[in-house]
Amino acid sequence: MTTTPRVRAPELRGRGWLNTAGPLTLRELRGRFVLLDFWTFCCINCLHVLDELRPVEEEFADELVVIGAHSPKFVHEADPDALRAAVERYSVHHPVLDDPELITWQAYAARAWPTLVLIDPEGYVVAHYAGEGHAHAIRALLRELVQEHRSRGTLQPGDSPYLPPEPEGTDLRFPAKAVALPDGDFLVADAGHDAVVRLSATMEVTARFDGFREPNGLCLLPSEVAEEVGYDVVAADTVAHRLVGLTLADGSTRALAGDGRQWMQGDGTDRLSSPWDVAWWQDRVWIAMAGIHQLWTFDPLTGSVEVAAGTTNEGLLDGPLEEAWFAQTSGLAADGDTLWLADSETSSLRRIRNGAVETMVGEGLFDFGFVDGERATARLQHPLGVSVLPDGTLGIADTYNGAVRRFDPATGLLSTIASGLAEPSGLVLAGEAAYVVESAAHVLAPLDLSSSAADSGMETRTQRPVTEVGATVLLETPFSPPPGQKVDDRFGPSAQLVVTATPPSLIRSGEGRSTELTRTLELDPAVGNGVLHVAARAASCDIDGGEGAACRMHQQDWGVPIRIIPDGAASLVLPLAGPTT
Template sequence: MSPSVSDPASQPPAQPSAQPPAPRRQPVRAPELVGRGWLNTDGPLAMADLRGRFVLLDFWTFCCVNCLHVLDELRPVEAEYAEELVVVGVHSPKFVHEADPVALAAAVERYGVHHPVLDDPELVTWQAYTARAWPTLVLVDPEGYVVAQYAGEGHAHAIAALLAELVPAHRERGTLQPGDSPYVPPVVEPTDLRFPASAVPLPGGGVLVADAGHDEVVELSDAGDVVRRIGGFSEPNGLCLLPADVAVAVGYDVVVADTVGHRVAGLSLEDGSVRTLAGDGRQWMPGDDTSRLSSPWDVAWWGDRVWIAMAGTHQLWTLDPLTGAVGVAGGTTNEGLLDGPLDQAWFAQTSRLAPAGDRLWLADPETSALRYVEGGAVTTVVGTGLFDFGFRDGPAAEALLQHPLGVTALPDGSVAVCDTYNGAVRRYDPATGHVSTIAQGLAEPSSAYLEVGADDEPLLVVVESTAHRLTRVPLAGVVAVDGFAHSTQRPVTPVPASVSLVVTFTPPPGQKVDDRFGPPSQLVVESTPPGLIRSGGGRDTALTRVLELDPHVGDGVLHVAARAASCDADGGEGAACRMHQQDWGIPVRIEAGAPGELRLPLGGV
């Protein structure tokens, strides 16, 4: 079955088009590339320097898993059109830490970005190209005109199809002048570990490390020396030791979250052999079943099975090693902060899991949140939403984190949080309801495990990812911090109280809207605060609707999630079908006389 976005039995008959097509506009000259500096190239690049080649601008931020997916999606397109196309990453940060040029340079190396990157911390170029979402892709032709814009992931095939049409046309006109790439690789100093993501102590001594930067699982001795390296992974991030009896029954000891490999693997410590337990190496997209995964980030044994932090779909999944059964345990695939029953809860790129009796703690980095699962429901302890973060101790309701990736359950019932973008280890005590800081000045701490020191005092062994090392941190101390609170501010869009929302979508060249199995599109609209929308919110299949907003509520954010399906125009057996999807968070202000239409490009010319 094609990836139709809804159950055809419960929907009205599909219309032949997902929405009214965007009107044909006059050619728009691509704005200049303006920012603080450049990475991966010898000097500043101007649009005039790139004239004669196609330019694909990738607006991204390194916290965003969807942006990381796009980096991987684009690699085949970059290779196929190496002489005709220049990809330029425009890094437009969400978090304060992402605006640090040192942190950006580390991320560019960590994620294998092999094209020039413009550092745009003030979102100057972002605003010039009217980007509204991470990621956004803009294609510029050899004459310097914008020819297409896409929001979200899953558009590489559309860009490739468009280039297949435009490259010959520009070559025939003489406007295409193929050339060498302006990419210059950075110098990388060798280290035993490279961007390690997590580590677990082994029962017989030593430590097993998910060494994401080397695509390996590395075994270290108690002294920290490399004992062996086990390859065959693609940015592994999570490790889980199975109970001894389960390991004997299934024939492997460790479960590995192989993030970019979109799979969960089993590792035998005896011979270093690796087997795939779930996932076929391809990223899950709407309409797929559980034979595919999407960026599994962590794994943990809780209850009688392995729980999986499925960061790419903002869900929790489970795996039963004894039966091989894989399924969704929680989350709707909507990204956000919503507590309640597991099947209705919203997660935000869940990264790390920590079992503690009847409670499973989790770190939700995109909402800077500490949360837990208990009794089939999700509860948030720290965190308020996608755009609010900071560094503040005190009562949990007032405390703030910044993109935490790690969480560790401690013997006294408290929880240690690797507050990654604050470079700190924080502690939440359920008995007092307070958050304190244990340590700061760390280099992107991403996970930690408990160790007993020589004096029987507990220590945290913290994985400092961008320092490429493991560091011991005492648990006893409390550090006073100069905190801050921050809300990510993006340009506010003036809208009238009654506004027409239009999500535009044009199928890629050679494809058509896929309405064979039901409505080909879906649009979900909600708001923060919820009272902002009087009518027009909720879920429907049309990509156009009228929103009636309440002027008395004031400023707010429209949360828009859109999907559309396309399929090969000639159809037939083996036709390729695609899902196009994106979520937007649009800050709005109600103003009389504002433009009556809010147009969001899901994809197309």
């Protein structure tokens, strides 16, 4: 661990506050620990961290104040109403700073979603973490520091500044996806109510199936398969990290895959990570494993779960299934020999055919917009759903544009069917009729497929600050084990660093994979600018060791926009985890 001078935590600045009575300042929170969680509500890793932190918040309720600093990636996320809805949707039970201009983000030199910064009772930054999986490290550090500050008299426990919003009562709450049933009814994943709901053709609730945790995708099995396995529907029970089988006749459920714990590096297929959608294709259920940027399959007849595509690296990379990169795939639709994908974080429409992945619309992690036209220039903004329409075109729930779009595979053209919708997240066909799940309006609404609307012409990139660097850059991803743990090198190198770039020509040398967390990169000034994709991980285990010792994997992916200039920085530090002093 590198020792550095103590750094006073910058004050919190932004547009406003949610979940509290008024603006909060670090000065008034002196005497307590403050944990800043830099998040954005599109980011699955950020949603994981919200759940990871709940037991930490409970254990240190008197000594710790958690503050979510919302730093948006997409234009839609900067809308205060959209943020307010997201805070309710994801059960954020602490104050949230609304920072659409990334003022506080820049003050704390955050470079990734999520980033966690721990501030001590005297107002100094004491630890910095990037990514998810750090709750145990934060808990261990707090246990040490609470005792230290209590003995010094600098700890002054107090009440939480959190004030919950007034709940609204609606039949559906943030519904995610829906499927049509043979009898004319609908089945809806009612994520906000932790349930799956049956609706009649007149949109009346006729049955509610509880026992889920923010379910999203639903897959109606072929009748002959359902008869053999004894259940009708496979549900992606997203926050519970599992697949659930639902029998419609009696409402019974059964766990099909996943043990309820989130998959982490090194785990097998007995654990899942935020399955978001499911679809029947090639005699199996295909799973959009959003939490780790892969596609998996589940065979209901054998119970077999397999990895089908993706490396767990996040990004937009086409090619053979085992080499492709995905980015939080959130929508699936099968059409003959093709599986269509809505890849939300790259704002893209992609397809799988003949064992390979191909992008039809989309440019990468930071490029998005609301533009119709040819596939090379068309743009989406964080789409969550895709469906095959009766004429063979694709309907896309273009969620953050509030629109339903149409893509024609024959012409390669993208157009707009409807706009002005409230976060559409799924489409469903029932005979000749079409419906859209308007998640933020809490309804399943009719959709006229013959209508049309205009795009906004918006084409933009994520408004993150660009890091100016020189042509030679020392990349460092420092890691310190949590208190009570040590670097786990019993079975060889415990760390891994993977570096790539968009465009690939940005890096002259230094790309690729290594077991060192430090790397010298030679960049090409002629390319000028682009995005560095950095993935780091490190393992640690209990110092005492022995049988039953707890071991942890710490990991994070960064996408860092850079610009090469003659007098740019000679180093780029991306802290993976650890105290700052």
